[in-house]
Amino acid sequence: SQQGEEDPQALSIQEGENATMNCSYKTSINNLQWYRQNSGRGLVHLILIRSNEREKHSGRLRVTLDTSKKSSSLLITASRAADTASYFCATDAGSGYSTLTFGKGTMLLVSP
Amino acid sequence: SQTIHQWPATLVQPVGSPLSLECTVEGTSNPNLYWYRQAAGRGLQLLFYSVGIGQISSEVPQNLSASRPQDRQFILSSKKLLLSDSGFYLCAWSPRTGWNQPQHFGDGTRLSIL
Numbered sequence: 135s136q137q138g139e140e141d142p143q144a145l146s147i148q149e150g151e152n153a154t155m156n157c158s159y160k161t162s163i164n165n166l167q168w169y170r171q172n173s174g175r176g177l178v179h180l181i182l183i184r185s186n187e188r189e190k191h192s193g194r195l196r197v198t199l200d201t202s203k204k205s206s207s208l209l210i211t212a213s214r215a216a217d218t219a220s221y222f223c224a225t226d227a228g229s230g231y232s233t234l235t236f237g238k239g240t241m242l243l244v245s246p
Numbered sequence: 247s248q249t250i251h252q253w254p255a256t257l258v259q260p261v262g263s264p265l266s267l268e269c270t271v272e273g274t275s276n277p278n279l280y281w282y283r284q285a286a287g288r289g290l291q292l293l294f295y296s297v298g299i300g301q302i303s304s305e306v307p308q309n310l311s312a313s314r315p316q317d318r319q320f321i322l323s324s325k326k327l328l329l330s331d332s333g334f335y336l337c338a339w340s341p342r343t344g345w346n347q348p349q350h351f352g353d354g355t356r357l358s359i360l
Contacts, residue, residue: 144334165346176252176336176351177290180320222289231278231297232347233305236289 140223140240144218148245153210157223158203164228166199171220171239180206180208180221211245248273252337252352260360265310265324267355269337272318279310279320279338280349284334296320332359333336 141156157166165184168176183190183199183206190197196209210217220241224234249272256293260266271277278297282290292305302312309328313321320337334356338349 167348169351174356176353176355177338177349179348179350182346182348186341206301226346227293228345229343230305230346230347231295233292233295234349236282237291238287238289 139236140221142240143238144241144243146243146245147213149213149215151213151244153206153213153217153242153244155221155242157206157208157237159206159223159225159235159237160204162226163201163225165199165226166206167224167226167234168195168197168206169222169224169236171222173219177222182218210242213242215244215246218242218244219230247337248350250337250339250350250352252335252355254355255353256356256358258358258360259327260328261329263325265320265322265331265357267277267300267335267337267357269320269322269352270318271320271339274318274339276317276342278342280338280340281315281320282336282338284336284354290336294322311347329359332357338347 137228139158158167167182168180171177181192194211199206220239220240254271280295281293284290296314310324336350336354340347342351
């Protein structure tokens with residue numbers, strides 16, 4: 135079953151704009167992760183935020199986590215055409231085996 | 247550095263035929279290994295994971311099976327493919343030790359059943 139649900143399903147912006155994607159989940163988690171998938175390729179890990187963290191940055195990426203609302207957001211600042219991809223959140227419920235439950239993803243299109 | 251290889255990249259198989267997809271990891275030892283399936287326009291569904299040689303956990307009942315004959319080799323199999331087995335199959339690994347570990351994915355196999 136899929137625990138994470140991303141919103142919006144699709145997002146279209148211009149280069150230089152910021153892109154914000156949201157993720158909601160249902161059960162308690164150990165951490166939440168964001169991945170990027172270019173068309174027809176495997177997933178690439180972007181950032182991991184632990185359940186006791188509220189915000190994390192990596193380059194142009196900013197992730198927030200609100201465990202009380204069971205939600206997370208991914209902000210990509212100053213988007214580039216190369217950021218065009220699908221973005222997935224995934225939750226680790228702390229099984230000890232790092233198994234993840236993925237959402238359906240947000241498809242981001244950045245136009246030049 | 248660690249790398250993960252999956253093959254073949256694409257596969258077209260008739261209904262009822264057998265399947266074998268292979269995944270190998272290099273540059274690390276004792277990884278956790280995972281098989282996922284991704285339907286078109288959807289997220290990933292965890293099919294199997296393994297924490298050691300011969301140790302396989304199945305997440306969903308289905309027409310598929312997995313095996314781990316060597317530490318860094320993970321195989322996805324089927325004796326008789328169904329139309330519903332079509333999809334994009336992804337293998338991933340994560341470090342065995344420690345909590346809060348990311349997963350690292352191969353480039354996937356696109357499987358079409360005719």
